[in-house]
Amino acid sequence: MATASPSVFLLMVNGQVESAQFPEYDDLYCKYCFVYGQDWAPTAGLEEGISQITSKSQDVRQALVWNFPIDVTFKSTNPYGWPQIVLSVYGPDVFGNDVVRGYGAVHVPFSPGRHKRTIPMFVPESTSKLQKFTSLCLVASSDLQAAPPTGDK
Numbered sequence: 001m002a003t004a005s006p007s008v009f010l011l012m013v014n015g016q017v018e019s020a021q022f023p024e025y026d027d028l029y030c031k032y033c034f035v036y037g038q039d040w041a042p043t044a045g046l047e048e049g050i051s052q053i054t055s056k057s058q059d060v061r062q063a064l065v066w067n068f069p070i071d072v073t074f075k076s077t078n079p080y081g082w083p084q085i086v087l088s089v090y091g092p093d094v095f096g097n098d099v100v101r102g103y104g105a106v107h108v109p110f111s112p113g114r115h116k117r118t119i120p121m122f123v124p125e126s127t128s129k130l131q132k133f134t135s136l137c138l139v140a141s142s143d144l145q146a147a148p149p150t151g152d153k
Contacts, residue, residue, distance in 0.1 A: 013072050013108055019065045019066060019067075027055055029050065035083070036083040037080050040075070040076045041074065046070075070085070082110070084108065085108060104119040
């Protein structure tokens with residue numbers, strides 16, 4: 001007697017990372033990736049990506065608009081480890097280095113149809129008083145402008 005192979009189901013994810021609101025930052029980009037259980041496997045599309053850099057809109061919302069497309073298909077034999085999308089938002093610090101400005105995750109919706117998700121973003125914070133003080137000094141020094149050199153030698 002032949003053993004029956006487990007049945008497989010597909011999960012198709014199509015959508016976009018539309019926008020974000022980080023009022024204190026500008027010139028940000030986002031990365032996404034999917035995390036999922038061991039029984040899940042991507043079969044088509046990209047399971048991670050990186051957007052373009054965007055600037056805040058000029059209206060009162062000051063939204064950062066990406067309209068970043070997502071299109072991926074997964075297969076699995078059971079729903080355990082249902083995929084989650086993880087977003088990370090990056091931007092330059094005062095030295096021009098890319099640093100994380102926020103990150104968050106949400107499960108892919110369980111039911112078919114159109115869905116809109118708002119992902120709360122967690123913003124990293126310095127862990128020690130010295131790091132907090134150093135970051136405050138760096139922010140304060142970045143707000144200062146160097147005076148032009150005088151003719152004195």
